[in-house]
Amino acid sequence: xxxxxxxxxxxxxxxxxxxxxxxxxxxxxxxxxxxxxxxxxxxxxxxxxxxxxxxxxxxxxxxxxxxxxxxxxxxxxxxxxxxxxxxxxxxxxxxxxxxxxxxxxxxxxxxxxxxxxxxxxxxxxxxxxxxxxxxxxxxxxxxxxxxxxxxxxxxxxxxxxxxxxxxxxxxxxxxxxxxxxxxxxxxxxxxxxxxxxxxxxxxxxxxxxxxxxxxxxxxxxxxxxxxxxxxxxxxxxxxxxxxxxxxxxxxxxxxxxxxxxxxxxxxxxxxxxxxxxxxxxxxxxxxxxxxxxxxxxxxxxxxxxxxxxxxxxxxxxxxxxxxxxxxxxxxxxxxxxxxxxxxxxxxxxxxxxxxxxxxxxxxxxxxxxxxxxxxxxxxxxxxxxxx
Amino acid sequence: xxxxxxxxxxxxxxxxxxxxxxxxxxxxxxxxxxxxxxxxxxxxxxxxxxxxxxxxxxxxxxxxxxxxxxxxxxxxxxxxxxxxxxxxxxxxxxxxxxxxxxxxxxxxxxxxxxxxxxxxxxxxxxxxxxxxxxxxxxxxxxxxxxxxxxxxxxxxxxxxxxxxxxxxxxxxxxxxxxxxxxxxxxxxxxxxxxxxxxxxxxxxxxxxxxxxxxxxxxxxxxxxxxxxxxxxxxxxxxxxxxxxxxxxxxxxxxxxxxxxxxxxxxxxxxxxxxxxxxxxxxxxxxxxxxxxxxxxxxxxxxxxxxxxxxxxxxxxxxxxxxxxxxxxxxxxxxxxxxxxxxxxxxxxxxxxxxxxxxxxxxxxxxxxxxxxxxxxxxxxxxxxxxxxxxxxxxxxxxxxxxxxxxxxxxxxxxxxxxxxxxxxxxxxxxxxx
Numbered sequence: 001x002x003x004x005x006x007x008x009x010x011x012x013x014x015x016x017x018x019x020x021x022x023x024x025x026x027x028x029x030x031x032x033x034x035x036x037x038x039x040x041x042x043x044x045x046x047x048x049x050x051x052x053x054x055x056x057x058x059x060x061x062x063x064x065x066x067x068x069x070x071x072x073x074x075x076x077x078x079x080x081x082x083x084x085x086x087x088x089x090x091x092x093x094x095x096x097x098x099x100x101x102x103x104x105x106x107x108x109x110x111x112x113x114x115x116x117x118x119x120x121x122x123x124x125x126x127x128x129x130x131x132x133x134x135x136x137x138x139x140x141x142x143x144x145x146x147x148x149x150x151x152x153x154x155x156x157x158x159x160x161x162x163x164x165x166x167x168x169x170x171x172x173x174x175x176x177x178x179x180x181x182x183x184x185x186x187x188x189x190x191x192x193x194x195x196x197x198x199x200x201x202x203x204x205x206x207x208x209x210x211x212x213x214x215x216x217x218x219x220x221x222x223x224x225x226x227x228x229x230x231x232x233x234x235x236x237x238x239x240x241x242x243x244x245x246x247x248x249x250x251x252x253x254x255x256x257x258x259x260x261x262x263x264x265x266x267x268x269x270x271x272x273x274x275x276x277x278x279x280x281x282x283x284x285x286x287x288x289x290x291x292x293x294x295x296x297x298x299x300x301x302x303x304x305x306x307x308x309x310x311x312x313x314x315x316x317x318x319x320x321x322x323x324x325x326x327x328x329x330x331x332x333x334x335x336x337x338x339x340x341x342x343x344x345x346x347x348x349x350x351x352x353x354x355x356x357x358x359x360x361x362x363x364x365x366x367x368x369x370x371x372x373x374x375x376x377x378x379x380x381x382x383x384x385x386x387x
Numbered sequence: 388x389x390x391x392x393x394x395x396x397x398x399x400x401x402x403x404x405x406x407x408x409x410x411x412x413x414x415x416x417x418x419x420x421x422x423x424x425x426x427x428x429x430x431x432x433x434x435x436x437x438x439x440x441x442x443x444x445x446x447x448x449x450x451x452x453x454x455x456x457x458x459x460x461x462x463x464x465x466x467x468x469x470x471x472x473x474x475x476x477x478x479x480x481x482x483x484x485x486x487x488x489x490x491x492x493x494x495x496x497x498x499x500x501x502x503x504x505x506x507x508x509x510x511x512x513x514x515x516x517x518x519x520x521x522x523x524x525x526x527x528x529x530x531x532x533x534x535x536x537x538x539x540x541x542x543x544x545x546x547x548x549x550x551x552x553x554x555x556x557x558x559x560x561x562x563x564x565x566x567x568x569x570x571x572x573x574x575x576x577x578x579x580x581x582x583x584x585x586x587x588x589x590x591x592x593x594x595x596x597x598x599x600x601x602x603x604x605x606x607x608x609x610x611x612x613x614x615x616x617x618x619x620x621x622x623x624x625x626x627x628x629x630x631x632x633x634x635x636x637x638x639x640x641x642x643x644x645x646x647x648x649x650x651x652x653x654x655x656x657x658x659x660x661x662x663x664x665x666x667x668x669x670x671x672x673x674x675x676x677x678x679x680x681x682x683x684x685x686x687x688x689x690x691x692x693x694x695x696x697x698x699x700x701x702x703x704x705x706x707x708x709x710x711x712x713x714x715x716x717x718x719x720x721x722x723x724x725x726x727x728x729x730x731x732x733x734x735x736x737x738x739x740x741x742x743x744x745x746x747x748x749x750x751x752x753x754x755x756x757x758x759x760x761x762x763x764x765x766x767x768x769x770x771x772x773x774x775x776x777x778x779x780x781x782x783x784x785x786x787x788x789x790x791x792x793x794x795x796x797x798x799x800x801x802x803x804x805x806x807x808x809x810x811x812x813x814x815x816x817x818x819x820x
Contacts, residue, residue, distance in 0.1 A: 026441035125446035126688065126733070128439055128696035159449065159645030162503055163548055165638040172563045174553030191639065222744055225560065262562055290558075290737055291705050293394060293698030294431070307701035310390060316708055316745065 033131060034121045037145050039113055040376040041099050042359075044069045050112070053207055054200035056189050061156050062197040064117040066204065067099055068110050075107025076211035076346065076353030079204070079276075080339065083114040084181050084215055084266070086148025087124070089133055089300060090283045090331035091216035093145060093371055097336055098360065100376050107355030110208065116181045116197065118156045120148035129287070130297040133328070135372035143375045147300055150288075151179035152194045167191065169263035177264075182215070185269035205274040211353045212238075212277045212346055215266040216335050219282040220289030221308060221317045221326070228254035229338070230280040232271030239279060242345045246338055251363065252320075253338070281338055283331035284319045291316070301328050333366035393431070394702035401427040401690070401699065415679065416770045420686025424693040431697035443692025447684040447730075449645075450507075454680060454773075456650035457511040458673035461781070463654040464623050465515070466669055467661030468614030474519040475611035478604075482524055485590035489582045492517045493538050497578070500542025502631055503646065504550035506731075506766045509539035510777035512627070518782045523607060526589040528782045533793035534585045536778035540763040540801070541578050543731075546570040548635075551735035551759035558740030561751055568819055569756040569808070577760075577804050581797045614661050622660040627653035680776055687729050687771055700737065708741055715745065716809070720761060720802040727765010728772075735762040746809065753812035761805035767794050 041047070045067045051057040052066070082095025095113040102109055114120055123129040132144045157179050164178035165171070167188055177183045179194055187199030205213060212235070219226040231239035236257060243255040258267040258278075270278035286292050286308045287300040293307035304325030312321035319326075340360055347354030361374050404426040408419030424443070428436050464470060481488035495517055499508040514535040521531040543550070546567040553563050614620065630649040633641035644652070657664065694700040703726070710718040719742055726734035739758045746754050766774040772787060775794065779787035808815065 022437060022441060025437050029438045123442065125442050125444075125448075126691045126695060128442075128692050131438075159643075159647070161634055161638075161643045162505075162550070162646060163553075163635055165635065167639050172553070174550055174557050174563075177553075177557060188639065192643075222741060223559070224744070224747075259560070261564070262560055290740055291701055291708075293701040295696055295698070305701070306390075307394075307698065307705045310705050311708065314705075314709055316741065 029131075030122065033123075033146055033148075036114070036117065037120070038378060039096050039099055040378075041067050042069070042101055042103065044104065045099065045111075050197070050200040050204065053203040054189065054196070056196050057200050060193065060196070061118050062116075062152075062193045062200075064112060064114055064197075066110060066112050068108060069102060069104045070108045071104035071106045071356065073106040073356075076350070076355050077108040077110065077208050078343065078346075078355045078357075079110040079112070079208075079210045079213040081112050081115050081201070081213065081215045081266070083112070083120065084116055085150045085217060086114070086116060086119040086146065087127075087129060087150050087288050088216075088218035088285055089145065089147060090218050090285065090328060090335055093328065094216055094332045094335035094339075096145070097332065097366075097371070097374050098339070098357070101359050101361065101374055102357045103359040105356040105358050107211075107353070108208070109355065109357055110204070110210065112201075115201070116152060116194070118153040118193070119151060119181075120146045121155065122149050122153045123147065124149040124151065128295045130295070130300055133297055133300050135370070135375055137372050137375055137377055139377050141378050143372065143378055147297075151176060152181070152197075154179075157193050166264045167195070168269075171263045173264075180264075182217075182266055183264035185264055185266055186273040202270070202273060205270060205276045210274070210276045211350070211355070212279065212342065213266075213270055214339055214342070215270075215278070215280045217280060217282045218285035218288060218331065220291070221284045221286055221319050221321055222289055222291055222311065223282075224318050225254070225256055226282050226284045227252060227319050227334070228256050228282050230256045230258055230267045230282070232258045232267050232278045234271050235277035235279055238277060238342065238345055238349055241349070242338065242342045245341045245345065249337070249341075249363070251334060251337060253334075279342065281335055283334050284321075284326045285331065286326055303327055303331070327367075329367050329370050332371055333363040336360060336366060337363040390702075390706075394698040397427050397431055397697050398694075398699045398702060400430055401694070405690075415682060417679070417682030417686035420683065420690045420770070424686070424689040427690075427693045427697055427699065433693075433696060436693075436696070439692045439696055440689045443688040443690070444685045446688040446691065449647075451681050451684055452645075452647035453505065453650070454507055454511075454684075454777075455674055455677050456647040456654070457507060458677045459670050460623065460627070460650040460654045461511045461515045462669040462673045463657040463664060463666075464512075466664035467620065467623075467657050469620050469623070469661060470516055470519060471611035472614050472616040472620060473516055474523065475608045476616050477517075477520050478523055478608060482590075485587055486582075488524075489586040489590055492520065492586070493534075493541075493578055493582055496535055496538030497542030497545055497574075500539055501545045502548060502628075502635075504543055504548040504553075505646070506536075506539035506543040506763070506774040507777055508646070509542045510535055510774055510781060512624075514539060514778060515781040519611075521586065522782065523604065524590055525592060526586055528784050529789045530585045530589070530793050532775075532778040532782040532784050532787075532790040533797075534581060535781065536767060536774040536790060536794055537581045537585070537797050537801075538578070539774045539778065540766050541574045541581070543766070544570060544760050544763045545574040549759055550732060551739065551762045552755050554732060554735045555739040555743055555755045555758055558736065559743060559751070561755065565752055566756065569753055569815070570759075572815065573756050573760045573804065573808055577797065577801050580800055584797060585793065619660045623653045623657045626656040676780065680771075680773070683770055691729055691733065704737055704741060707738060708745060715742075716806050719758070719809070720806050723758065723761045724764040724768050724798075724802065727762060728768040728770065729765075730771065731762050731765030734765045735759065738762075746812075749809065749812040750816035753815050754809050757805040757808035757812070760808065761802055764798055764801055767791060767798055
């Protein structure tokens, strides 16, 4: 059979109208992802913007909220950074849990839930990621978070170079890494949008003299550095003690020293260019892996996937994996528990700079009751408005 | 059956829909790919997911812009007379020295790929420049195209810039350091083989003087030299090289314009050199020639997105990893080029990273080098076959399958050499230390 169509002005007009219609429908869905997710901070948090630390971000789409709570007793300062990679939900959901539950008894707690805000506005082409993940809150209402892209949005940063050269080290990486916040440190105040964002975070670390800083991530189960803590040499001793405590609590955790020849990453440059003790943590997220099967919201939430189950049987994964998958509750519980253990260990190692945070749920509580049990109702007003 | 159902069924249904569209209904490849993506999504219960179809296309937006603008550039440098003038100069100077000529031509073809990591850039710039030289010196057009296509693939693999290695390295946090010599080991022997198989026999035959042929060649050379070869005639290439190298050598100082704008600026500089040319006509011709390939890329983008959405991609990748260990190398040599039918960079990401993780006991730099060499072959696999299609275009060959036929044996050698580099990774690494 051979359909030999001859085009004319009418068919051309019809095709253009069809293309326009497709653009409008898809464009509306795309534009709907630009709105920031609402978070509802616990009492005591004050909202600032990253541009308060680096004016070059003021009014820029890369500017992002920073929440601060100061305890009644003096101590050190801790930063929790979520959303470096918006396709790694346990990072930003864990940060949101601290923001909505923490009561600081000593020192100061800084929380940036959506570090690369622009990356939440789009998903990566050909990854077929879900647009949103949803959680049922205790009163029956629903909280949603966007599932974004590892990279900065192309609306903010395009085109990208074919080769990304990390400025301070000269290291060469594939061009798409130029949009990756965790390859941009220590940043550049005059650089690309993501380099300016990285610089803003460095300015916060320096200006607030942050004692201990967490960068929360997820990795695919076939990646060697997964269910792991990566620590700069300055934080290695603290990380070793925390890792032993976590293993003692029945939470498997690897400890990896930050490679000295891999540049642009938080665990390397935060330590080299500020006085903070950097810690990067990775949980296992099948919905971002290369081996995953059907890609949808259910996979992002449950981490259950038959392709990963088969890969586990073949010995291709670096984490234990069974038919229960890697539920988001478990991944968030790992991050929250590990941060709590670090804070306790910090108070033992460096008493004057200790930070004490109360009211955070334990590992078993999050796994049993779910993340939604610790998120606030969406209609609740905090500091006047949802933030 | 549990493993096959339903993702294996979706995969077969999508392939069947594609084959039906292309062979039974004679639809353009792009439309057939789009149709098979729509059918795959519908079968998997996603209905007509417009968002996914549009998003999938955007996976190739940069490639599409590069191809369209590189085609305009090629058209511009042809129109000002540069191609003919350079070809005539090379023929006069080197036609009695076939081996240095063939090596020089191969290096010229590879150069843009070595600097940009793109095989398309090779075919459409220096590939187009040397094509008339080889054909005038007696290399048949189909073999000339195969020579250019293979040179382009080796150019994208050769150092200093190799994007598949960077993609694989990014997947395991391996810095792009220490790859120059391994990538030369991977590319130089096969480049010599390609010269020996496709070019040398014809160039040697032609170097023996024949008075009648000589007279004919002289007439042709005189026509090609209508525009004198001056330094100014090279302006578009100089502008292109300055823009490309400036970005890499002076990061932060030199603006990062992106390859499409670099090609357009270099094309604009052609107004200042050689014959006068009509920009609108050249751009229209170039985009008209490129449209079928651009359409294929859009169709492939939708196809990949739906493969990922429905779980077909994971099914394919884990099935490749499930092959018994003694067959692992066969799997590497076949599945990576086969996935390259969709995209060679995609193959490096989707299959290259799992394969390097399956080979952790071997030197990672050499393994990544071997995998990158094999993933380059993806640019010769239809329906995308970017290197094959554009090499056919610059040599005037109508059917690019005729070009791919001549690429078969050298491609097999490239795949075997890639596997050898992986198998010998540890001893080679010890030698290089």
